[in-house]
Amino acid sequence: MRAAWYEKAGAADEVLVLGELPTPEPGPGEVRIRVAASGINVGDVKKRADWLGFGMSHPLVIPHSDGAGVIDVVGEGVAASRVGERVWCYHAQSYRAFGTAAEYVVLPEKLAIPLPDEVSFEQGACLGIPGMTAHRAVFADGPVSGRSVLVTGAAGTVGLTAAQLALWGGARVIATVRSASDADMLRTKGIDEVVVTTVDGYEGELRALGPVDRIVEVAFDANIALSAELLANGGVIAAYASTSPEPTVPFWPLLFVNATIRLLGSDDFPVDAERQAVRDLAQALREGALGFRVAAAHPLGEIVAAHQAVERATRGRVLVLPGA
DSSP states (O other): OEEEEBSSOSOHHHHOEEEEOOOOOOOTTEEEEEEEEEEEOHHHHHHHHTTTSOOOSSSSBBOOSEEEEEEEEEOTTSOGGGTTOEEEEOOTTSSSSBOSSBSEEEEEGGGEEEOOTTSOHHHHTTTHHHHHHHHHHHHTTSOOTTOEEEETTTTSHHHHHHHHHHHHTTOEEEEEESSHHHHHHHHHTTOOEEEETTSTTHHHHHHHHOOEEEEEESOHHHHHHHHHHHEEEEEEEEEOOOSSSSOOOOHHHHHHTTOEEEEOOGGGOOHHHHHHHHHHHHHHHHTTOOOOOEEEEEEGGGHHHHHHHHHTTOSSEEEEETTO
């Protein structure tokens, strides 16, 4: 099969290789997916670059955990009726060597989730890590109907997904973005209370909209002081990213509002939480409450450019199309 891989960590243009590898066969309890679209996450490019210095997890890695396509072969113990099923997948390269940047990927059948016929493979490839992370951030501490949810960085893939899921869940959604065009995009999704953080006085605008019950946080270290001001008593900050690995926390302001800080590592969510996320994401998709911005869809031969686009913080999801 045609695939992209790396055998050492480093810059995309130095380590990514394009070529032929043996087509994998599914083992017991596994399925093989012919990949139509492969989604690239920030975590995928960070692992390739070895940003935390952990080194290579496997001698050869086909990157990308998210994708969508059609099941073409099933292993022992998997219903034959799954052959031909349109699916999206997640965790393909979480604790595993071979992800979705290839014509085929093999993974446990529970990670291959039915994709509604009306949802494109490109949209399906966006679900994975952003969908699971956003769902956990919004719903880990219970229903949000009638509550206020602040989503920071809501133009990003996880943020946009979280904002849409919170709205779908019945919350009042407040979002922050960095540009007027991003604010306009969110309003087309039904999110009207949008604050542009590059405008002077945005902190006062946020204070006027608070307090909030939940905060979905993309920049924990940068925003924690303001978050402590905005949080309602008993509120939750659910953070999935931080610029600093050792952020300073305003202990007393957070204590006085009985705050909960929830940190989200998408590779290790509880099994029950993942199952609920899969159900809810499917329902939101069917109801038309969830959609993603695709910034670019590169053929597999342009995977270096695709990784570089993610590293430039391109707005919207960047995909690779293995069959193109």
